[in-house]
Amino acid sequence: MVKIKTVFKAVPGFSRSTAEILPFLDRWLSGQDERFIRKVKKIFENAAVDKRYSFMSPEEVFSTSTFEERNNIYIREGIKLSTTCLSGALKKAKWLATDIDFLITVSCTGIMIPSLDAYLINNLNMRQDVVRLPVTEMGCAAGVSGMIYAKNFLKANPGKRAAVISVESPTATFQLEDFSMANIVSAAIFGDGVACVLLSSCEEDNGPEIVDEGMYHFVDATHMMGFSLTNTGLKMILDIEVPESIATHFPAIVRPFLEKNNLTIKDIDHLIFHPGGKKIVEVVESLFGVHGKNIDDTKEVLRLYGNMSSATVLYVLERFMDKKPNKGEKGLMLSFGPGFSAQRILLQW
Template sequence: MTPALAARPDTPSPAAPVGPEPKHTTRPSRVIGVGTAVTEHSYTQGDLLDLFDITDPRVRSIFLNSAIERRHLTLPPRDSDGTFVRETQKDLLAKHTRLALDMGARAVRTCLDDAGLDLADIDYLCCVTTTGFLTPGLSALLIKDMGISPGTSRVDVVGMGCNAGLNALNATAAWSMAHPGQVAVLLCAEACSAAYVMDATLRTSVVNSLFGDGAAAIALRADPPDAAGPAPDALPDGAGAQAGPRLLGFASHLITDAIGAMRYDWDDSQHKFSFYLDPDIPYVVGAHAERVVDRLLDGAGLRRSDIAHWLVHSGGKKVIDAVRVNLGLTRHDLRHTTEVLRDYGNLSSGSFLFSYERLLQEGRARAGDYGVLMTMGPGSTIETALVQW
């Protein structure tokens, strides 16, 4: 794969207006709550090398130079002699269902608590996952298991990969704006422990060194035009930051020349799916990051220097570095991204929401601040969103 891929003209995607909303129109969707959850057990990279008795110096180097200190994983059961049992694809699908339902329910409840809501307030549920296929989908199973109203509108986004959280956020925000006053919840639930092939090849070692289990949920609501109180733009400086940011617009870019750089293949020798990552993908993503980010900002009349907060998918050390260099960002700009990678690994579609939660906990977002959300994944795809507190 050649990192410098040929440029093609893009057709700008319309972004929601950044200034005061016109009268008699719905205000943009606003984030009103966030929650995350992980699985029970976590391991250092050294723990995993020892547990699986990995001695190949090349594989050990991949694990130990990943900028990941610890990940949450659900390892296979052990047999009587202490060795890990080989999980079939059927076993992995059952694990995916169990972990996604458990983590997903906890993330949704935490999100609702953060928003001051309960299960009865959910009007729309969008569930994202790539680590297993379910029919009926995760949304239906969660509605049944959690006791959410069976009249709740729902959609499942399956198989889009690490970028899918922003694809789904775009659709969820659109539903929210079309139903002002109602609550929309987006859940990203990724049981990456259910998507591993355990062998000693370099191909699988890259994947096995990177991903972790995690789920993240975010709640949105759009106020109707006649809602009581001033519009967010009318608030004095510093007021209203804790209400959460408005979603102003989205921009996407599909790198068609790298369509196979991240993919699931069927492994005949293992009788299960195996994920593939092209070693050049960090450089390919980095080379295209400027184009989609600048298109996102141009639509709002902004420059990169106007952005106070950057929340980027924790795709891996090389991916983060490539994005940082190509966008001219500092390590401080991407501190939450690198911290999430360090503490959890790559959490696939929900990674950027773990970074968003950390930004809120830091308490540095102020009313009027702009932020850019960015995810990358199979396609190869870069997704972005512009938000304002």
């Protein structure tokens, strides 16, 4: 039996409300057509995001800083915040850093070699035989993916413990000279954040059990989401067909996975869904709504923090963990990412 012991988050030091971002848009869009400027502002105002956190100040985000300079900030702040986050999770669980047998780090918004896990091992004086796995290039789905990898390791190794740390800085990928809808929409919905999940196959540890997990891959959909590596950094690829494609595939993503466990959507008490953006949230809300279910916590995380790529669903999970659901209640974790793919986890408290 593999259980989730705890979830812990860390937010970057810089933050701005949507209203505070608008003056920066005025300077960025100076010289553009007035109708276009109004349209961009509307996108920000209607993104269902009230506040965004960032590894960088707004002045740095909207500056001509180079890919190297932004990536260096991503590395520096990523190491610092992930160390704080893992330390906080261990303290919350009353574990020691040396209790961790398997260390998974998740990120797609910067480049770091050695990978983040190497720095965590040194910063927290972890064991020299801890197993490392950096998960990159899986985008928003990687938070759930990392948990799936941890679950499989722990299932094969009873009496062990694992940490999954997600570190994301989408604001570091903002392209100053790119006025495409993909760059604008991503700037409107994304924010930065760090989260850590501790998992265990030790009998003495409690928490919701991971009953089942699975991945679902869309065919011929590699064009829908991702990054292009350019001279100015990671340039967002975001196809307008993403929400509609999710709606089309939704029955195949959810129903067979639940049926395999002799369940239907009606049997799920808690929907722990990754808030990809307002349109995706609306699509999923309508699909679950016909079954009398809500994704209010997903919408609240989007409002408070924006989409932090792989870390976001872990922020949603933390909200449910802190509510301490009743014994026997079930939860469905669901996230989407480049590939295109869906990642699913079935939980039982």
